[in-house]
Amino acid sequence: MEVPISPxxxxxxxxxxxxxxxxxxxxxxIREGEVSEHCVMLVSGLACRHKISGEGFRQIVSxxxxxxxxxxxxxxxxxxxHNVQALTKCKVVVIPQESLRQLAxxxxxxxxxxxxxxxxxxxxxxxxxxxxxxRDARTxxxxxMCELAVRLSxxxxxxxxxxxxxxxxxxxxxxxxxxxxxINRMLKSLVRDGLIEYSKRGIIIxxxxxxxxxxxxxxxxxxxxxxxxx
Amino acid sequence: MEVPISPxxxxxxxxxxxxxxxxxxxxxxIREGEVSEHCVMLVSGLACRHKISGEGFRQIVSxxxxxxxxxxxxxxxxxxxHNVQALTKCKVVVIPQESLRQLAxxxxxxxxxxxxxxxxxxxxxxxxxxxxxxRDARTxxxxxMCELAVRLSxxxxxxxxxxxxxxxxxxxxxxxxxxxxxINRMLKSLVRDGLIEYSKRGIIIxxxxxxxxxxxxxxxxxxxxxxxxx
DNA sequence: CGGAATGTTGAACCGTTTCAAACGGAGTGG
DNA sequence: CCACTCCGTTTGAAACGGTTCAACATTCCG
Numbered sequence: 001m002e003v004p005i006s007p008x009x010x011x012x013x014x015x016x017x018x019x020x021x022x023x024x025x026x027x028x029x030i031r032e033g034e035v036s037e038h039c040v041m042l043v044s045g046l047a048c049r050h051k052i053s054g055e056g057f058r059q060i061v062s063x064x065x066x067x068x069x070x071x072x073x074x075x076x077x078x079x080x081x082h083n084v085q086a087l088t089k090c091k092v093v094v095i096p097q098e099s100l101r102q103l104a105x106x107x108x109x110x111x112x113x114x115x116x117x118x119x120x121x122x123x124x125x126x127x128x129x130x131x132x133x134x135r136d137a138r139t140x141x142x143x144x145m146c147e148l149a150v151r152l153s154x155x156x157x158x159x160x161x162x163x164x165x166x167x168x169x170x171x172x173x174x175x176x177x178x179x180x181x182x183i184n185r186m187l188k189s190l191v192r193d194g195l196i197e198y199s200k201r202g203i204i205i206x207x208x209x210x211x212x213x214x215x216x217x218x219x220x221x222x223x224x225x226x227x228x229x230x
Numbered sequence: 231m232e233v234p235i236s237p238x239x240x241x242x243x244x245x246x247x248x249x250x251x252x253x254x255x256x257x258x259x260i261r262e263g264e265v266s267e268h269c270v271m272l273v274s275g276l277a278c279r280h281k282i283s284g285e286g287f288r289q290i291v292s293x294x295x296x297x298x299x300x301x302x303x304x305x306x307x308x309x310x311x312h313n314v315q316a317l318t319k320c321k322v323v324v325i326p327q328e329s330l331r332q333l334a335x336x337x338x339x340x341x342x343x344x345x346x347x348x349x350x351x352x353x354x355x356x357x358x359x360x361x362x363x364x365r366d367a368r369t370x371x372x373x374x375m376c377e378l379a380v381r382l383s384x385x386x387x388x389x390x391x392x393x394x395x396x397x398x399x400x401x402x403x404x405x406x407x408x409x410x411x412x413i414n415r416m417l418k419s420l421v422r423d424g425l426i427e428y429s430k431r432g433i434i435i436x437x438x439x440x441x442x443x444x445x446x447x448x449x450x451x452x453x454x455x456x457x458x459x460x
Numbered sequence: 461c462g463g464a465a466t467g468t469t470g471a472a473c474c475g476t477t478t479c480a481a482a483c484g485g486a487g488t489g490g
Numbered sequence: 491c492c493a494c495t496c497c498g499t500t501t502g503a504a505a506c507g508g509t510t511c512a513a514c515a516t517t518c519c520g
Contacts, residue, residue, distance in 0.1 A: 033450075051356060054446035057364040061356040073353070076346045081353045081451040104342075111341045112334075116306045118348045123303070123311045125355035126281060126291040133362045133407030134287040137476075168498060177363030182476055184500065200485095216284035220263075221311040367508070398466060412508055414468060430517080 003116045009109040016103060018095045023086050030071050030084035039097045040070045045090030046166060050174065051082045060175035062124065063087075065151055072118055075101055088166045120223050127221045132177040135216060137186045140176045142215030145196060145203055150219050164202040190214070233346045239339040246333060248325045253316050255396075260301050260314040269327045270300045275320030276396055280404065281312045290405035292354065293317075295381055302348055305331055318396045350453050357451045362407040365446060367416045370406045372445030375426060375433055380449050394432040420444070 005013075020043070023029065029040055029047060047064040061082065064070055070084050075097060104111045124147075131143050152159035169187070170180040178186075190196050195211050197204035205211050212218075235243075250273070253259065259270055259277060277294040291312065294300055300314050305327060334341045354377075361373050382389035399417070400410040408416075420426050425441050427434035435441050442448075 049356070051360045053360060053364045055364075059360040059363040061359045073349050076342065077349055077353070077453050079450065081453070082356055105338050108335050108338065108341065111338065111345070112306065115341070115345050115348060118345060118352060119303050119307055122348060122352045122355060123307070125352060125359065126279070126312055129291045129355065129359055129362060130281045130283060130289040132359060133289040134283045134285075170498075179477055180499085181478080181501090185476095188500085220309065223307050223311070400466080409509055410467085411469090411510080415508095418468085 003113045003120075005113050006109050009107050009113070012103060012107060013110065016095050016099050018093045021092050021094055023090050023092060025086055025088050025090075028083060028085050029092070030074065030080050030082070032080050032083050035079050036071065036074050037097050039072070039075060039095045039100050041093045041095065042066050042068050042070055043091040043093055045092075046087040047084055047090060048087050048171070048175070049082050049084050058174045059177065060171065061128065062121070063148065063175070066155060069117070072114060072121075075104070075114070087171065123221045123223060137176070137178055137182055138189060139214065139216055140178070141172070141183065141186050141190060142195065142211055143217050144172070144176060144215075145205070146212055146215045146217035147222070149203075149205060149208075150222060150224070154224070160205065160208055162202060162204040233343045233350075235343050236339050239337050239343070242333060242337060243340065246325050246329050248323045251322050251324055253320050253322060255316055255318050255320075258313060258315050259322070260304065260310050260312070262310050262313050265309055266301065266304045267327050269302070269305060269325045269330050271323045271325065272296050272298050272300055273321040273323055275322075276317040277314055277320060278317050278401070278405070279312050279314050288404045289407065290401065291358065292351070293378065293405070296385060299347070302344060302351075305334070305344070317401065353451045353453060367406070367408055367412055368419060369444065369446055370408070371402070371413065371416050371420060372425060372441055373447050374402070374406060374445075375435070376442055376445045376447035377452070379433075379435060379438075380452060380454070384454070390435065390438055392432060392434040 030036060030049075032051065042064055044066050047070060048060045049062045049064065050058055050060040052058050064084070070092075071080075074080060104114055127147075131140050135143065148165070149160050149163060152163050156163075167175070168180070169183045172178075172187075173180045173183045176183070187196075187198055191198050194206060195214050197206065260266060262281065272294055274296050277300060278290045279292045279294065280288055280290040282288050294314070300322075301310075304310065334344055357377075361370050365373065378395070379390050379393060382393050386393075397405075398410070399413045402408075402417075403410045403413045406413070417426075417428055421428050424436060425444050427436065
């Protein structure tokens with residue numbers, strides 16, 4: 001999304017006290033059941049939110065990209081109901097939660113930006129449910145690639161044609177409610193049919209329109225346009 | 231959830247202009263792709279949010295209970311990315327969107343309550359993803375019943391033992407990413423094993439602890455306690 | 461009362477999982 | 491530089507959970 005924010009609010013946000021940190025791939029930024037006192041923003045790298053079922057199966061429920069505040073939830077709810085884990089080495093900025101909360105109560109513009117951000121996350125979660133609940137494996141994967149491409153393209157114009165994907169097939173499976181084995185087979189089938197190219201380095205999308213069609217994708221739920229936010 | 235709200239904020243909310251209406255089962259409160267100018271709150275009855283895939287499969291992404299504001303999303307995002315449809319005849323209260331938006335900008339307490347509400351919805355959506363992505367049909371159904379029981383028990387203490395469930399098996403299937411036929415079989419199997427009793431009138435839960443175990447359920451993600459909201 | 465919608469059941473089918481074995485590449489230590 | 495290990499990928503075969511289709515029973519409702 002592209003939440004509109006006034007220059008003053010933006011400046012005030014930047015004035016918040018913060019410390020920078022680098023965290024390794026695999027380390028946890030939020031752990032289910034815990035209470036945290038700071039708010040972290042991703043500067044570079046990829047993270048994911050996930051939950052573990054009682055049977056020990058993992059389900060990734062969203063991917064976090066650079067620029068996103070990873071724990072808006074902790075701002076108003078106390079104990080975390082899910083985990084956030086770095087998928088790659090990440091640069092993050094850590095903000096004391098209290099000061100961000102204070103900023104949000106002082107400046108209605110910030111509070112509104114937060115609601116809008118959370119609302120877009122919610123919209124994305126709904127689409128994620130549709131994807132897992134009602135689309136077959138191949139379509140699901142194509143859809144996932146489309147979403148990533150569109151969201152990344154806000155950071156780097158070229159991402160609609162190609163982007164790095166530092167996720168193992170196991171992790172893709174956890175994101176899409178499938179096994180790594182089946183991810184492998186369907187990925188191959190997408191490659192065979194020329195819908196994507198797949199390698200260690202990442203994904204190449206030779207023909208955007210075709211992949212969108214294969215993935216039953218539309219970007220409406222991402223509320224990308226500035227006009228889509230009131 | 232149980233979002234704390236000051237008496238003054240609460241009073242101001244109640245002073246909002248509104249009109250009451252009754253809508254029939256099946257009618258739409260929000261339609262994907264449309265823009266709306268009012269905000270509706272469910273007073274009685276059940277509604278659901280759903281999306282339709284390109285192949286025409288429907289996925290229900292959440293259930294709305296009495297007392298819930300159905301379209302907080304429309305407050306800050308313009309075009310709806312999903313549908314909201316009445317599952318039963320519903321009494322609703324319609325509030326002009328603009329006046330609620332104004333109230334939220336004037337009273338930070340209201341704005342905070344809105345964020346907290348949306349955050350809890352988001353937490354529920356994440357659990358919904360886990361449920362559909364990683365639990366088998368039987369467990370999924372049990373989990374769904376537990377969630378409903380807990381949420382309803384905030385309106386009516388007795389709901390943990392029994393509640394009305396005005397949903398067809400088709401609709402249950404749409405909610406859980408299954409077919410009506412399979413819902414039927416698994417429902418029977420839950421009944422056979424004494425985990426629930428099922429009839430037109432609703433659900434009876436003879437042994438709460440057992441159903442919770444069967445459904446791999448915990449209410450953490452619902453953030454029920456007043457203390458869980460900051 | 462009659463017709464439509466919902467629930468129930470069986471049998472065949474299919475998409476995905478499971479298990480197992482082999483392969484490749486990156487990193488480590490001798 | 492090779493040998494060794496570890497982790498992720500790849501492939502095949504068999505098993506399984508859930509779907510599909512079709513027929514029939516039941517309930518709801520005008």
